[in-house]
Amino acid sequence: MADLTLTPNHPTSYQKRVYDLVSMIPKGQVASYGMIASLLPGVTARMVGYALAASVTNSDIHQKLPWQRVINSKGRLSIPGGVERQRALLMSEGIEFSASGVINFRQYRWDGPDAVWLEKNTIDLMDFMTIKAGWP
C-alpha cells in the first residue's frame, strides 16, 4: 500500500481521522475544534484547524466535508478571509447567529458521534461522558 503521507495534497493519517469525524457532524449542528480534538488521541485543537485548512487544497475532500460546521470554542467563526462564506452556509442550514455573531452551543452543538464510532475508536461510554463534560 502506497504511503500517501509522503505526497503533498494527500492527507496524513491524523488528517484522515479528523475528516472522518467532522464528516459525521449533521446538518444544522456545529462542533468546536477542541471538541473534535477531544475525541482523537494525539490530536490537538490546532491540528484540527490545520487539517481543515489543508483540506481546502484537496477539492475532492473539501467538497464533501462539512468543514463549515467546525467553529471555535467561543461560538465564533475563525476562518481567515472565509467567514462570510462559512456564515452563509451555516445560515442556509438553519443555524442562527446572535446580533454579535455568536452561535449558541446550547442550541446547535453536536452531541458527538454514535455508539458505532465510539466502539470502533475504543472510547467507552464512561470516557465519552467525561469528555463531553468539558465541551462548550
Added chain:
DNA sequence: CGTTTGACTACGC
C-alpha cells in the same frame, strides 16, 4: 537542524 506560524483553548487580570 532551530524558529516561527497558525481555521485553538484555558486561564489570569
Added chain:
DNA sequence: CGCGTAGCCAAAC
C-alpha cells in the same frame, strides 16, 4: 467584555 500568556504540535521556513 478584552488582552496577554502558556501549552499545544504539524508545517513551513
